Amino acid sequence: MKKYSIGIDIGGTNTQTALVSESGEVLEKKVIKTKDYPNYTDYIDTLCEIINQYKESQKDIIGIGIGAPNANYYSGIIENAPNLIWKEDLYIAKDLQEKVNLKTKVTNDANAATVGEKIYGGAKDLSDFIMITLGTGLGSGFYVNNKLVYGFTGSAGELGHIIIEPNGRTCGCKKKGCLEAYCSASGLVKTYQEISYSVEANLTAADIYSKAKAGNISAAIAFDKFTDKLAVGVSNAILITSPEAVFIFGGLANAEEFVIEPLKEKVNSLLLANFRNKTKILKSSLPESDAAILGAASLVFEL
Amino acid sequence: MKKYSIGIDIGGTNTQTALVSESGEVLEKKVIKTKDYPNYTDYIDTLCEIINQYKESQKDIIGIGIGAPNANYYSGIIENAPNLIWKEDLYIAKDLQEKVNLKTKVTNDANAATVGEKIYGGAKDLSDFIMITLGTGLGSGFYVNNKLVYGFTGSAGELGHIIIEPNGRTCGCKKKGCLEAYCSASGLVKTYQEISYSVEANLTAADIYSKAKAGNISAAIAFDKFTDKLAVGVSNAILITSPEAVFIFGGLANAEEFVIEPLKEKVNSLLLANFRNKTKILKSSLPESDAAILGAASLVFEL
Numbered sequence: 266m267k268k269y270s271i272g273i274d275i276g277g278t279n280t281q282t283a284l285v286s287e288s289g290e291v292l293e294k295k296v297i298k299t300k301d302y303p304n305y306t307d308y309i310d311t312l313c314e315i316i317n318q319y320k321e322s323q324k325d326i327i328g329i330g331i332g333a334p335n336a337n338y339y340s341g342i343i344e345n346a347p348n349l350i351w352k353e354d355l356y357i358a359k360d361l362q363e364k365v366n367l368k369t370k371v372t373n374d375a376n377a378a379t380v381g382e383k384i385y386g387g388a389k390d391l392s393d394f395i396m397i398t399l400g401t402g403l404g405s406g407f408y409v410n411n412k413l414v415y416g417f418t419g420s421a422g423e424l425g426h427i428i429i430e431p432n433g434r435t436c437g438c439k440k441k442g443c444l445e446a447y448c449s450a451s452g453l454v455k456t457y458q459e460i461s462y463s464v465e466a467n468l469t470a471a472d473i474y475s476k477a478k479a480g481n482i483s484a485a486i487a488f489d490k491f492t493d494k495l496a497v498g499v500s501n502a503i504l505i506t507s508p509e510a511v512f513i514f515g516g517l518a519n520a521e522e523f524v525i526e527p528l529k530e531k532v533n534s535l536l537l538a539n540f541r542n543k544t545k546i547l548k549s550s551l552p553e554s555d556a557a558i559l560g561a562a563s564l565v566f567e568l
Numbered sequence: 569m570k571k572y573s574i575g576i577d578i579g580g581t582n583t584q585t586a587l588v589s590e591s592g593e594v595l596e597k598k599v600i601k602t603k604d605y606p607n608y609t610d611y612i613d614t615l616c617e618i619i620n621q622y623k624e625s626q627k628d629i630i631g632i633g634i635g636a637p638n639a640n641y642y643s644g645i646i647e648n649a650p651n652l653i654w655k656e657d658l659y660i661a662k663d664l665q666e667k668v669n670l671k672t673k674v675t676n677d678a679n680a681a682t683v684g685e686k687i688y689g690g691a692k693d694l695s696d697f698i699m700i701t702l703g704t705g706l707g708s709g710f711y712v713n714n715k716l717v718y719g720f721t722g723s724a725g726e727l728g729h730i731i732i733e734p735n736g737r738t739c740g741c742k743k744k745g746c747l748e749a750y751c752s753a754s755g756l757v758k759t760y761q762e763i764s765y766s767v768e769a770n771l772t773a774a775d776i777y778s779k780a781k782a783g784n785i786s787a788a789i790a791f792d793k794f795t796d797k798l799a800v801g802v803s804n805a806i807l808i809t810s811p812e813a814v815f816i817f818g819g820l821a822n823a824e825e826f827v828i829e830p831l832k833e834k835v836n837s838l839l840l841a842n843f844r845n846k847t848k849i850l851k852s853s854l855p856e857s858d859a860a861i862l863g864a865a866s867l868v869f870e871l
Contacts, residue, residue, distance in 0.1 A: 335842075344842065392720075393719050407809070409712045409719075410712070410715055414712050414713070414808075414810075417695075417696045417810050417811055417846065418810045418842070418846050419810075420810050420840075420842055421809050422808065422810075423807040423808070424807070426840050427804035427807050427808070428800050428804060428838060429731070429732075429734070431732070431796075431800060438840055440840075493734075497734060500730075500731065501730035501804065502808065504726040505710065505725065505727060505808055505809075506808075507717075507718070507721045507722075507723050507724035507725075508719060508720055537729050537741055539647065540721065540723060540726070543720065544720070
């Protein structure tokens with residue numbers, strides 16, 4: 266009998282749920298508004314109702330996987346996530362597991378995407394790889410010896426906050442010179458604004474990609490600086506874990522000619538000779554629309 | 569019956585060998601001059617003679633562990649090591665194993681020291697830790713999930729060559745701004761010379777430590793800059809693998825008040841809030857005189 270997992274992707278605005286099979290079919294997707302539940306207990310009750318509906322499908326559901334900001338794999342706790350309305354520590358794994366009697370695992374969004382790439386994406390046959398998610402911020406996950414690296418604390422894989430420019434740009438985390446301050450959607454917008462003296466409001470990374478494709482020099486330079494910095498972050502990571510591949514996920518990964526292609530060359534130039542041309546740099550093969558839910562669900566099928 | 573390993577530490581000048589017990593007793597240490605053997609085959613023959621003498625001891629010898637520059641764990645090959653006289657690829661693991669019929673493992677010096685810290689040193693009970701060896705260069709090894717990280721290529725753990733200062737000081741590897749260019753014995757000397765305009769010949773890191781202890785301001789500033797850079801490298805590594813401890817090994821680790829103590833504070837200031845005060849920064853507890861041989865021998869007892 267085919268095995269299924271319930272994937273739950275918790276975001277500040279929406280919470281998505283779905284039944285996901287071992288082979289990656291996404292069924293019965295549902296969405297609730299996270300902010301409709303100022304009381305966390307009501308939120309959990311609603312999730313339990315949804316889970317019980319899934320259980321009525323008579324499918325062989327073996328567990329629940331949750332991707333959430335600031336979620337810790339070891340403790341099962343969401344710790345003071347800035348984008349969620351509940352400010353206390355949320356014992357979400359325990360809370361759900363007790364009520365619906367299904368083994369429940371949680372981790373943060375980037376780690377969930379990384380496991381998703383392993384179970385459903387381009388990393389199926391790889392023991393050692395790195396996933397980088399380029400979105401509002403820069404998230405990452407590391408596979409070493411066929412296992413996701415959680416580390417001693419459960420918080421490993423914060424490539425977005427390594428310092429690549431001492432005393433550089435101030436990051437959202439308050440530190441200076443973090444990779445994320447440059448290599449994220451907002452980082453790209455900021456770089457473009459610095460170069461072009463633009464005061465356009467609500468400019469997005471997608472706008473800058475359109476401009477670059479249309480031949481706008483400032484936009485092209487912004488991407489060039491973006492990949493200069495990203496190459497430092499990626500080559501530093503490669504020198505530490507020597508992965509077979511680095512996957513780039515997120516909207517910016519679609520800007521292949523401005524992100525993936527230049528990145529390959531720049532990373533190589535920053536590696537030691539015995540590392541060059543060994544690690545593939547690839548666009549993630551997770552389908553973008555279902556990536557978060559596939560990532561969450563995949564936790565259940567992880568080794 | 570107590571189990572033994574034969575440890576072989578291959579350096580440009582000397583090759584050390586010893587019988588090492590599971591519990592870390594170092595017996596029958598021998599030293600030959602590596603440069604006395606311009607012909608690699610003669611070198612291997614001499615090592616085999618020594619190994620056969622060890623075998624005559626009637627002890628339960630279960631294998632041979634070798635630490636050597638540029639040695640690859642997967643292939644068992646020493647690849648074009650700049651400090652060795654033989655320039656071809658050396659199939660040293662295979663060559664010895666065939667002649668003396670003992671399972672033989674090789675890895676580079678820093679990885680060997682890391683396994684040594686795990687088997688014989690302060691990391692016995694740790695699954696996740698980092699070892700940093702401060703010598704002429706900066707070497708490192710990473711334990712994740714109770715295993716040394718070799719990565720896809722077998723070359724993982726090159727923290728010394730992550731870039732921490734874009735377009736910074738030129739490193740021995742020809743790249744610019746590597747951690748090792750600042751945080752090594754030679755890097756410290758160079759920093760001191762830049763600050764003091766010193767033209768003293770043959771200045772060593774130990775001399776600068778003596779000066780700093782005696783109140784020399786330039787020497788103290790050189791150490792301050794040294795730990796500024798080392799803190800970037802160490803915090804970047806912590807953000808990636810989230811280890812329980814970082815061990816600092818080598819002569820400079822003895823300069824505790826100028827290296828280990830300031831490093832603790834500086835690393836903390838560069839970490840994300842949820843990483844602070846979690847990873848211990850410790851001096852290696854491997855005895856310095858036998859560290860290389862213990863590290864090499866420990867490969868045999870590794871999981």
